[in-house]
Amino acid sequence: MSSAARELRFASVADVIARLDPSYPVFCVFPDVLRKRARDFVEGFPGTVLYAVKCNPHPFVLKALWEGGIRHFDTASISEIAKVNEQLPDAHCYFNHPVKGRGALEAAADVYGLKDYVVDTLSELDKVIGIAGTDITIEVRIATPKGKAVYDLSSKFGATPDEAVALLREASRRGCRTAIAFHVGSQCLDPDAYRVAMEMSADVAARAGVKLEYLDIGGGFPAIHGVDVASLQGYFDVIATTNERLGLGIPLFAEPGRALVAEGCSVLTQVHLGKGDSLYINDGIYGCLSEIRDGDFDPPVRAISKAGPVAGPLRPFRIFGPTCDSLDVLKQKFNLPESIGEGDWIEFGLMGAYSIGMQTGFNGFVTDTIVRIDGPQDGFNS
CATH class of the missing domain: 2.40.37.10 (Lyase, Ornithine Decarboxylase; Chain A, domain 1)
Incomplete structure (x- = not known):
């Protein structure tokens, strides 16, 4: 049955x-609901939207989000990368887990041709470059304050600002493209957390003095779980206003999961x-x-x-x-x-x-x- x-x-x-x-x-x-939510993000967020596949990897969900306009996917394992590529061969996947096995890296680079990788340590940078080469974008993930998020995702991953500066300079010195990433925490109930993290990122970027391809502000956008939260547009407004004030002049990426699905x-x-x-x-x-x-x-x-x-x-x-x-x-x-x-x-x-x-x-x-x-x-x- x-x-x-x-x-x-x-x-x-x-x-x-x-x-x-x-x-x-x-x-x-409910594909109709998912398609509408995807359109809300694609049309409202001031940048590129990546769906965090870990949140719900079912093919019905991936297909509905694609139909709603999502073309980029935050993937954390070779299984997720394979699943997205099998169903959506034109999708762009990013290997955004800060710790990756060598076998998974080899498959991501050689089989699927991924060009974007997150790191938060020098040893991971060495590993990624040793396997994927230097024609890639290295996203250096920085740790940010938990704030009013339900889940703190910087307790496990993220470099300090000083470490991030050193990593960006080293990745650039070795010939990689560079970017900055952060995650304010899952189910973040305060839009101001993005302002704080973006200001930290701007400071790291200025100190590193390298050319950045983009700033990936991660996920954290909340779903309505019986709590009083700002509207999705309220989050977008804080992010857009902060981006304009900081004058970074680079594209913004986001990795919503929960709020999308x-x-x-x-x-x-x-x-x-x-x-x-x-x-x-x-x-x-x-x-x-x-x-x-x-x-x-x-x-x-x-x-x-x-x-x-x-x-x-x-x-x-x-x-x-x-x-x-x-x-x-x-x-x-x-x-x-x-x-x-x-x-x-x-x-x-x-x-x-x-x-x-x-x-x-x-x-x-x-x-x-x-x-x-x-x-x-x-x-x-x-």
């Missing part, structure tokens, strides 16, 4: 339930048991719902039966996933109709980011039915 379902198209989530009656979880992709997917789960104020469903933290635990993410939910939306007064339920591990529980309670029971479905909205690509298959439970739904995301973003 699962493999056949992948090839089907549906008009709505209700159509999925009517035609499949799924006792297994279903990952729903979160709204474009949902996860349809089924209740397999109701026990007091607890519901046991067929997906959980080892599947597509891990970010609900890891990111303080409170997604919208709705209860559905074969007859339509489940009606009645709401009350809070604790939700357990399908594995035998007692840790497989969503940490917050969800308000659902008190009449919900076995055989009903719960749809989790805003699940396009860090979901299907992060599931583990632990205990034999895996969400492998992925369907595309042509039309609006009924119930959440219609």
Whole structure:
């Protein structure tokens, strides 16, 4: 049933339930939503947009973003590079992981012809040049303050300003093109973080004194996860204003992931048991719902039966996933109709980011039915 379902198209989530009656979880992709979000970025961001493939690498998602105008892709592994090239042979991939295996570098350079590589240490610069040569662009990634981001991505990667200056000079001395990159942190709730990081980049550029090809401001653009955040245009305005004031005179790149795809997917789960104020469903933290635990993410939910939306007064339920591990529980309670029971479905909205690509298959439970739904995301973003 699962493999056949992948090839089907549906008009709505209700159509999925009517035609499949799924006792297994279903990952729903809404291409119309993804295409619109891609156009919002391509038309609104003052530069080139790279999609961060790690966020959701499913072919339905990649295709919809391409149809929405995305032509550049932030890739972190040879698997991601291969997946993008196989489906979108005209795409431009960037190897933006600061630590790369030699085998992956060889394939990226020799098989796929990549020309853009991120480094944050001299040893990585040596490795990249030794394998890919010098007809490449070296992006030196600098560490930036975490600010109001949910995930701090500079705790693992990023050179200090002094180290970045030295790396840029060394890459240029060896004959490489150079650029600067940073990442303010995932789900960044403060547009001003980009101003701070861009000012740091301008200072590094001035001190390095080398010609830069571009400034890659990374990702971090937030999705609406039950918090009050500035509009996407508000972020673009801060970035454009800062760029004009600094007068760098080079192209801007960005690597959105979550903000591009979160709204474009949902996860349809089924209740397999109701026990007091607890519901046991067929997906959980080892599947597509891990970010609900890891990111303080409170997604919208709705209860559905074969007859339509489940009606009645709401009350809070604790939700357990399908594995035998007692840790497989969503940490917050969800308000659902008190009449919900076995055989009903719960749809989790805003699940396009860090979901299907992060599931583990632990205990034999895996969400492998992925369907595309042509039309609006009924119930959440219609």
